Every structure is written in C-alpha cells, then in structure tokens.
Amino acid sequence: MTYCVAMNxxxxxxxxxxxxxxxxxxxxxxxRKMQFFSQPGERLLVLLxxxxxATTQSVINLLRQRAKFAQEATTIxxxxxxxxxxxxxxxxxxEVALRDGPALNQSNIEVGCSFILGGQIKGEAPRLFxxxxxxxxxxxxxDTPYFQIGEAKYGKPIIDRVINFNSPVIDAAKCALISFxxxxxxxxxxxxxxxxxxxxxxDFGPGIHKRITEHDPYFQQLHQGWGQALREAFFAMPPxxxxx
Amino acid sequence: MTYCVAMNxxxxxxxxxxxxxxxxxxxxxxxRKMQFFSQPGERLLVLLxxxxxATTQSVINLLRQRAKFAQEATTIxxxxxxxxxxxxxxxxxxEVALRDGPALNQSNIEVGCSFILGGQIKGEAPRLFxxxxxxxxxxxxxDTPYFQIGEAKYGKPIIDRVINFNSPVIDAAKCALISFxxxxxxxxxxxxxxxxxxxxxxDFGPGIHKRITEHDPYFQQLHQGWGQALREAFFAMPPxxxxx
Numbered sequence: 001m002t003y004c005v006a007m008n009x010x011x012x013x014x015x016x017x018x019x020x021x022x023x024x025x026x027x028x029x030x031x032r033k034m035q036f037f038s039q040p041g042e043r044l045l046v047l048l049x050x051x052x053x054a055t056t057q058s059v060i061n062l063l064r065q066r067a068k069f070a071q072e073a074t075t076i077x078x079x080x081x082x083x084x085x086x087x088x089x090x091x092x093x094x095e096v097a098l099r100d101g102p103a104l105n106q107s108n109i110e111v112g113c114s115f116i117l118g119g120q121i122k123g124e125a126p127r128l129f130x131x132x133x134x135x136x137x138x139x140x141x142x143d144t145p146y147f148q149i150g151e152a153k154y155g156k157p158i159i160d161r162v163i164n165f166n167s168p169v170i171d172a173a174k175c176a177l178i179s180f181x182x183x184x185x186x187x188x189x190x191x192x193x194x195x196x197x198x199x200x201x202x203d204f205g206p207g208i209h210k211r212i213t214e215h216d217p218y219f220q221q222l223h224q225g226w227g228q229a230l231r232e233a234f235f236a237m238p239p240x241x242x243x244x
Numbered sequence: 245m246t247y248c249v250a251m252n253x254x255x256x257x258x259x260x261x262x263x264x265x266x267x268x269x270x271x272x273x274x275x276r277k278m279q280f281f282s283q284p285g286e287r288l289l290v291l292l293x294x295x296x297x298a299t300t301q302s303v304i305n306l307l308r309q310r311a312k313f314a315q316e317a318t319t320i321x322x323x324x325x326x327x328x329x330x331x332x333x334x335x336x337x338x339e340v341a342l343r344d345g346p347a348l349n350q351s352n353i354e355v356g357c358s359f360i361l362g363g364q365i366k367g368e369a370p371r372l373f374x375x376x377x378x379x380x381x382x383x384x385x386x387d388t389p390y391f392q393i394g395e396a397k398y399g400k401p402i403i404d405r406v407i408n409f410n411s412p413v414i415d416a417a418k419c420a421l422i423s424f425x426x427x428x429x430x431x432x433x434x435x436x437x438x439x440x441x442x443x444x445x446x447d448f449g450p451g452i453h454k455r456i457t458e459h460d461p462y463f464q465q466l467h468q469g470w471g472q473a474l475r476e477a478f479f480a481m482p483p484x485x486x487x488x
Contacts, residue, residue: 153430157398157429160430161474161478162478170484173484175478177484178478185404218484226481229477229481230402230405231405233470233473233477234418235406237470238462238465240414240418240454241462242442242454
C-alpha cells in the first residue's frame with residue numbers, strides 16, 4: 001500500500017509520499033513515490049503514485065525517456081499547460097495498462113495505479129490533479145484544495161479539521177506529517193521515509209525537498225507530542241452524563 | 245455504509261453503532277444496527293451489524309423467532325457460552341447467505357454482512373467477537389480489546405491513541421463518540437443517531453442505553469469542543485524547520 005497527499009493552497013503547494021511497497025507482508029521494500037520533472041524558471045511538476053509499482057514505474061520511465069530523447073512532439077517537459085500535462089500522464093497510464101493488463105489479468109493481478117500530479121507552468125497558477133486508474137482526472141479547487149491517494153482514510157480527519165485554502169504551506173507540511181503519523185500508527189503498509197516537497201507559488205525553482213527518516217528529530221517530536229496532545233485534549237473533554 | 249465499534253474492557257463493555265443505511269446516495273434510510281438479546285440476571289447479548297441489510301435483518305429475525313417459539317434445541321437465549329453463541333450467529337449467517345446468495349450474485353449484489361457479538365453469560369467473563377461474512381470469527385483480547393466493522397478507518401486513530409484494556413467504560417463512551425464524529429465528518433454514509441450501550445461487568449441487567457441524536461447537547465459539545473481542541477493542539481505543535 002501507499003499513502004500520498006498533496007495540497008494546492010493560496011501561497012503554494014505541499015506534496016508528501018511514503019516509501020513502503022509490498023507484495024504480500026513478506027516482501028516489503030522502499031521505493032520513492034515522488035518524482036520531479038523540472039525546467040528551472042519555467043516549470044516544476046511533481047508526480048505522486050500509488051498502486052501497481054511496475055505500472056507506475058513504466059509510466060514514469062516512458063514520460064522521462066520520451067522527454068529526454070524528444071521521442072514525441074509533446075512531452076512532459078514542453079506541455080503548454082497543466083491540463084495538457086494531466087492528459088499526457090493519463091494517456092501514458094492507459095498505454096501501459098493496455099500493454100500489461102491482459103497478462104496481469106490472467107493472474108488476477110491488478111494493473112491499476114493512481115497519480116497525483118501537481119505543479120506550475122509559467123503563465124498559469126499552480127494546479128493539482130488526481131488522475132484515476134482509467135486515465136481520467138479531476139482538479140482541486142478552493143473548496144477542496146487537497147487530494148490523497150492510497151491508504152487515505154486514517155489521515156483524512158486531521159486534514160479536514162485544520163487545513164483550508166488559505167493555510168500557510170508550512171502548516172500544511174506539519175499537518176501532512178501528523179496525517180502520516182496517524183496512518184502509520186494504524187496501518188503497517190505505510191512506512192518511512194516520507195518525501196516532503198514545499199513549493200512557493202511563482203517560484204519555478206526546485207522547491208524545498210526533505211526526506212523524513214525514522215531518525216528525524218522533528219518527526220520524532222511530532223510523533224510523541226501529537227499523541228500526548230491528543231490524550232490531553234481527550235481527557236480535558238467532559239465525560240458523558242449517564243443521568244440525562 | 246455503517247460504522248460500529250465495541251470494546252471489552254476490564255470494568256465492562258461499550259457498544260456503539262450508527263443508523264444510516266443506503267442503497268446508492270439517493271436512497272438513504274435510518275435503521276438501528278444494535279440488537280439486544282437478554283435474560284435478566286443470566287445474560288445480556290449485543291449484536292452490531294454491517295453490510296447487506298436484508299441479510300442482517302434475516303439473521304436477527306431467525307435468531308429471535310427460533311428463541312421465541314423454541315424452534316431449535318439451541319437458541320440465542322440458551323447457548324451455554326459466548327463461544328457457542330458466536331457459532332450460532334455464524335451458522336445462521338451462513339444459512340441466510342446460502343439461501344439468498346445465488347439470487348443476489350446473479351445481480352452482482354453482495355449478500356455478505358459482518359457482526360460484532362458481545363456480552364456476558366452467567367459463569368463467564370464478558371466476551372467480544374468479530375464475526376466475518378463467512379461465519380467464522382475472532383475474539384478480542386487484552387492487547388486488542390476492541391473491534392470495528394463497516395467504515396472503520398477514519399475513527400481508528402483516536403481509539404488507538406487513548407483506549408486500552410484498563411480504560412473506564414465512561415472514557416470508552418467518550419472515545420467512541422469522538423471516533424464517530426471524526427468518521428461522520430469524512431464520510432456521509434455514516435450518520436446519526438448513534439446507539440450507545442454501556443454494560444458493567446457482572447451486571448447481567450439491560451445496561452445503560454442512550455440514543456444520541458443531532459440535538460443531543462453532549463454530542464454537540466463534543467463535536468465543537470473536539471474540533472477546537474484538535475486545532476489548538478495542532479497550532480501548539482512546533483513548525484517544520486526548513487533550515488535543517
């Protein structure tokens with residue numbers, strides 16, 4: 001399994017992904033699920049992936065090598081808009097699913113995967129898309145400024161409680177890490193390290209990338225402090241009155 | 245969808261279930277998912293259900309009418325142990341699935357359902373079982389004193405953070421209501437009213453049953469207070485240091 005979350009806020013974007021993949025509980029590995037495509041000064045694109053690892057790796061390989069060798073007129077490094085970029089990722093996903101799907105279906109293995117695509121291309125505001133296994137996609141909005149893929153449910157309540165479109169990106173980073181901590185406490189299939197990317201609107205640079213390992217002092221502080229804060233908040237709430 | 249949770253703690257038991265059922269988002273109804281079977285002074289059994297409503301209602305009808313008309317030698321009101329009671333519920337579930345499954349399968353409708361069975365029969369400690377759609381089951385333990393069925397993930401982190409086997413039942417009730425509040429904030433398919441049952445160990449009475457509606461002042465207080473407490477705890481945590 002996987003957990004990824006991305007937020008498109010007024011002041012910038014936040015991306016976070018875990019690194020655990022597993023084929024059964026006895027085959028667990030670390031793979032990075034956050035990929036960057038950049039043209040400094042012109043675009044920064046971030047792709048988060050969940051689902052069949054062979055499929056997501058194939059999609060990313062095709063996107064990269066077609067850009068590198070200019071094998072197609074339109075590549076991920078020259079799409080004119082984020083919308084066209086989402087179309088390109090969706091089409092590449094369909095291509096891989098068509099190629100690998102029949103063989104996987106014969107073994108009852110799921111070929112599907114999901115992507116979150118976010119970033120900014122010069123001339124546009126930052127934009128964020130959730131790309132479904134079928135290759136179609138939706139875009140975030142002011143009302144719903146974030147997307148999650150993978151094991152999303154455990155970590156959703158805290159995002160819903162504290163984040164809105166006007167939240168600073170630095171708060172979004174803290175919230176994402178707490179959301180990951182809640183998820184990892186409840187589900188072994190999501191694991192460290194966490195890749196974190198903070199992108200300031202109209203920066204068009206590489207953003208600030210941090211890799212959070214188990215030895216990261218801030219994450220340890222958050223892990224212990226948040227559990228403690230929750231327990232204190234819980235015991236401070238009044239008890240149920242059994243007499244009413 | 246549905247959300248039910250039950251806890252078997254040192255001092256007693258806590259049961260909670262929502263009341264929303266839906267066949268598509270345009271067909272939403274209120275059905276109680278908590279059923280009691282009691283012989284005052286000898287046993288109190290509580291059954292929480294999730295899944296196909298026709299199946300769960302059939303199982304409960306068969307259990308009730310066979311006890312009422314003594315149609316079988318062993319009924320839910322005279323099983324000698326909680327283990328035998330879980331076997332009886334599992335067998336009745338298999339019987340209904342066998343009867344209704346083929347017709348439902350033809351329409352690609354899921355016949356399955358899950359139960360949480362808990363309670364106490366004189367001569368035994370309180371016991372709690374999670375009964376799977378296949379009719380087999382597992383029992384809770386000191387290490388894992390609670391079970392959830394239905395839409396369990398949103399509300400799991402708070403239980404994992406604050407409840408253990410030695411928690412008082414009154415704390416379990418507060419935690420269950422916060423867990424429901426988190427779930428209902430994130431998922432429309434879980435809804436009020438919430439049925440709550442507190443049972444003190446070795447009581448063998450009806451327990452304390454409360455039905456929490458949207459007008460319940462305690463639940464309103466919890467809903468607002470918990471959201472506020474979480475936001476305060478969140479903003480009190482230190483921010484990510486971007487310079488390390």
